Amino acid sequence: ELAVILVPLLRAMEADTSESVLAARDFFGGTVGGMIGILAGHPLDTAKTRLQAMARFDASTTGGVLRETARGEGMRALYKGMSFPFFSTALLNAVVFGVQGASERVLKGSLGDRPQLNGFIAGCIAGLAQSPLVCAVDLVKTQRQVQFSGTSCVSLGPVAIIKQRIGALGLRQGCLQGLGATALKECPSYGVYFLVYEESKSFLDSKSCPVVASTLLSGGLAGCSALGMIHPVDVVKSRVQSLPVDATPEERSVSNVVSQGLKREGTSFFLRGFSAAMQRAFVLNAACFGGYEFSVAVFDALYHRT
DSSP states (O other): OHHHHHHHHHHHHTTSOHHHHHHHHHHHHHHHHHHHHHHHHHHHHHHHHHHHHOGGGTTOOHHHHHHHHHHHHOGGGGGTTOHHHHHTHHHHHHHHHHHHHHHHHHHHHHHOSOHHHHHHHHHHHHHHHHHHHHHHHHHHHHHHHTOOTTSSSOOOOHHHHHHHHHHHHHHHHHHHTTHHHHHHHHHHHHHHHHHHHHHHHHHHHHTTOOHHHHHHHHHHHHHHHHHHHTHHHHHHHHHHHHSOTTOOHHHHSHHHHHHHHHHHHGGGGGGTTHHHHHHHHHHHHHHHHHHHHHHHHHHHHHHHHO
């Protein structure tokens, strides 16, 4: 079925520029890799978000959150909020891998063959470009994840959440609450993300590490490095985006969230959910890059058959 979809597209692109082929390659690989990564890492993402944003899990651990969630709400609750990022992953990862790939090719022509610098700058550009979309997707995901079944709260679906928020707060705050924190998180982290991946993979390949192991380890290390360094920003973003629709503008401000967190918990506030975040980062990004490299290999094989 995959060949039925791709082969006509590839044949149509044969008369087009090589840039179009490379862009389509990045789009396809990023989409499939993103979907695989989300499926693999979402239960840990739910644990991370609940540890960061829900007071009922203040004294819990990653395993404790997973067990309590599964026991109290069922296994499906571990995937709460997954539909919105999963079905938007084509666009999200197309932006990341597409912008990163195109930027790196442009930078190579402008700055020469300097893979480390080009990879870092291209990753930063890709992270910044996807920030508005990531903000909207993460906002809905986070709102779903902090709904705990069995409470008096009404459990709303993604579309209902968007309608409620836009109706009460308008388009900007309704969909882009936490955009500043998201941009601050995405821009540098993606620069580090692609840089660490390329360097790790190059090192492991030079040591004759099997290709699959090299890809998975490099992807996992890239995710942990990139997300570990900006974890405090992620905690603040989760807190801001988990606030209810009736929160005041002051309560939704980053400065208020930080000051209240420091007042209650001290600097440990910035490390809430760190263990879950690192476990999720390794699993999700290993799966994502594994899926990306596999998808690109399939794309190349089909392209050379046409």
